[in-house]
Amino acid sequence: MRDAFHADPADVPLAAAMHALSDPLRLRIVELLARDGETECSVIYSALGISKSNASHHFRILRESGLIWRNHQGRQQSARLRGDEFNTRFPGLLDAVLSNIEPGPAAHRPVQQQGVDRIG
Amino acid sequence: MRDAFHADPADVPLAAAMHALSDPLRLRIVELLARDGETECSVIYSALGISKSNASHHFRILRESGLIWRNHQGRQQSARLRGDEFNTRFPGLLDAVLSNIEPGPAAHRPVQQQGVDRIG
């Protein structure tokens, strides 16, 4: 599998970052990653009940806005929020968004706390 | 002129607010209003070099996301940021966005400071 393109958050315009965070599905992905940390992609799209190709599409947008990083071990892939880097580029933005996401249905793991600092 | 629809910020979903703030032109409008306070619409669209109908379109999106308020005195209209109300609905979001807008060309008035508290 070829290495996917990951944008450097430093190169991302604010409007592009806002757009990446303006879709309900992508907000849920970001919320999930913020809560659970690095997560397998299959877990995410089965938790959200969307097709693989649709998930792949949204993952790409999130990668291209510098919001997530994906690495693959074998045929499995996992995603994580690039909290620190995104926060360096847009101070306070991700925290503001995360703390304003209306909580989705039934967390799979106990909710601990919100915020970016925890994510690395 | 009929009264224009203004959304109650309390009714605006996060994704809609993010979308309203994901367009470069709308970001410049918000930036301008945050810097200069209440401003006549004609000033805004001539400052941005866009057509009246296009400006009207973007103003409507900003109204419908609870971001701006428009009032008309005579045949002139002016817009202002609904900073406090938007901030109540989405704490920290507008501040985070404003402090991350890359400064536009040549401010018409001296830049004082950024932030929402000042806007009322």
Place this chain on the structure above:
DNA sequence: CCAATGGTTCAACGTTTGTTGTACCTTTGA
């Protein structure tokens, strides 16, 4: 080698978006 698994890529689609121009409405000023 073969089949199954986890994701990507592509074409296709319907919808939404941003932009322009024109017609229109309302208020002011002569």
Place this chain on the structure above:
DNA sequence: TCAAAGGTACAACAAACGTTGAACCATTGG
């Protein structure tokens, strides 16, 4: 009363978006 000014509403269009399904690629396990 009439014309001009400030904005809105509408139709039109190209571009982008979200979604789906099918084909494809890479990796693992038998």
